[in-house]
Amino acid sequence: MSSRRSRTTGLRAIGAGLAALGLLASGCGGGDGGADGKVTIRYSWWGAQDRADLINRTVDLFEKENPGIEVKTDFQEYGDFWTKFNTQAAGGNPPDVFQNSYAFLRKYGQKNLLLDLDTQVKAGNLNLDDFRQGLGRAGEVDGKLLGVPVGANTFTLVYDVEAFEEAGVTPEPGWTWKEFDAAVEKISGSGKDFWGASNNGGVMYLYDLYLRQQGKAFFTEDGLGFTEADLKKWWGGYREKLDDGLLVPAKRAEQVKPKSEVSAGLSAAEFTWDNFLVRYVSETDRELALAPIPTTDGERTGQYLSSLMLSASARTEHPEEVAEFIDFMVNDPEVGKIMGYNRGVLPTNAQFDAYKPEGPDAKIAEYEKSVTDHLEPITPHPAGTDTVEAAFLSIYGSVAQGSVSVDDAVSQFFGEAKTALGS
Secondary structure, eight states: OOOOOOOOHHHHHHHHHHHHTTOSOOSSOSOEEOTTSOEEEEEEEEOOHHHHHHHHHHHHHHHHHOTTEEEEEEEEOHHHHHHHHHHHHHTTOOOSEEEEEHHHHHHHHHTTOBOOTHHHHHTTSSOOTTBGGGGGGTTEETTEEOOEEEEEEOEEEEEEHHHHHHHTOOOOTTOBHHHHHHHHHHHHTTSSSOBSBOOOTTOHHHHHHHHHTTTOOSEETTEEOSOHHHHHHHHHHHHHHHHTTOBOOHHHHHHHTTSOTTTTTSBSEEEEEGGGHHHHHHTOSSOEEEEOOOBSSSSOOOOOOEEEEEEEBTTOSOHHHHHHHHHHHHHOHHHHHHHTTBTBBOSBHHHHHHOOOOTHHHHHHHHHHHHGGGOOOOOOOOTTHHHHHHHHHHHHHHHHHTSSOHHHHHHHHHHHHHHHHTO
């Protein structure tokens, strides 16, 4: 287990000296020093109660080993988290440390809301040396270290093993979209109240992979990396499959939320992040497995590693304590044992080796190992990615419901995307 030093008078003096030189972030800060001499920091994240239970156990462990630091915790569901965070940030009182993702780094970095953690790496308060597959620098944007991964995952196809066996299709490396479509058609034609696949036409990350297989990408440095004609083909293809009865209808999908269509027994296949398998398996008795993304050429999937991260507020009054907290959360083996793959495959060798995956976690570990040699660098995400992603999902939702034509939906999306990206 990693041992973290407790607060000392010497460190206090160093911190005071840096503050006097103007080297620490200004502002009111999210934490405070208590009357008992403890430093208090605030830690927020999104997720369900099961994630909160695990994280609170890791916080208890940190506080036990660092008696001079108290951590106040807070969590919400995804949408509520960002609503609260934006309100707090606007009021100058964001949490000291919070869960983040790659899609938001440039957005909040350009607003000067995120602490550049490189200063703490250089000071020895945050160790990046033990990260797997170069993940330690995954949160580096525009020359600043704005986030540190707490887990890594990649996109996958979660599929119903029995349904695909009956269709005579084996999802395996190098399989193609034609083979996937053939399986979907066979399964949907079985006469049951069961469809070959979920309707994932509005999933930005899936479309990004499809574009990457063709040498394009959802985003470029200048904005969108595809044309209106490209998107009409993508959304039009999904609309045709809906009309042909091959995908779960929008109304049926709404009826089973918050379950996925796969775990609810409506669909045989769904594209999503691999760590979602843990939740899906807990919601169904059917055997589910993971498969790589179908390809256009039998080789390139376009897949990459993404991750949830921990970021720090640029306004925190306790950058050293926050850095040591992040260091503990990504390097301590006991934290790895507690969290498992709740937020993705563990990021550092110490945690990865300490945790012995079983059940769905073992399937996730095996899957990520199988696709490691085929992973590519992640495409840079510009500020405004979250707005574009939301528009892509919601506008396609109107297509799926039949309330908007594909052509009108594509025009609407490009208009909103260009506004969000400032292009």
